Amino acid sequence: MSLKDKYQSALDFAKEHGAEMENFHEEDGNIVFNGTVPTPFVRNAIWDKLKSINGLSKDDAAPSEVKANIKVSDDSVYHRHTVVAGETLGKIAKHYFDDASKYVAIFEANKDILKNPDLIVVGQVLSIPNP
Template structure:
């Protein structure tokens, strides 16, 4: 029953391709373990857990590690993306676009010019 309650968390884990995933249930508590690619993906999982179980759920224990702690995330530019929109997606604030620009000056020369398929580093703040 607890597993069904958190099924959307498990589905998100599959979508994010969480490595070394393990799910078990005992005494009314769901335990999930795995390794997310980066901190952003770990945060997505925790946000989903909190949306279902509240800020401190007592019926789930999650041990999510992060494979790459050197960056917050990596983003492949899609048509229509802007650094402001990307900053809003990852940081919640379009105004932090310059942090992304600074982290990618090896491929970006102007913060107003990005191209589809460029892979951008989203730095830890």
């Protein structure tokens, strides 16, 4: 299997999450993976995907065969999240920060549209603050 084939799922994942890829190719025994993503959360998720392909955890270093430069177009927030049915700020905080109690930070970052942390509405776009 070529490196391009091995990492194709990471490329697909990146594109599904709004990445604009500049190049994705094999060069000198490495996979070159360069592009721009909308937010730091998407960049981190792509790195996690690249690592998982090699059986690595998100805390491990990147595979040595991956040469990537993933730029972020908007680093003013960690991510922009559209609320779906059944979500709470706690569930959203757990998803982005692995800590439901960080819902307070999300509430504070969205006080312009939220008046009560228990009242979020499907379709609202919330700014997820940088950790």
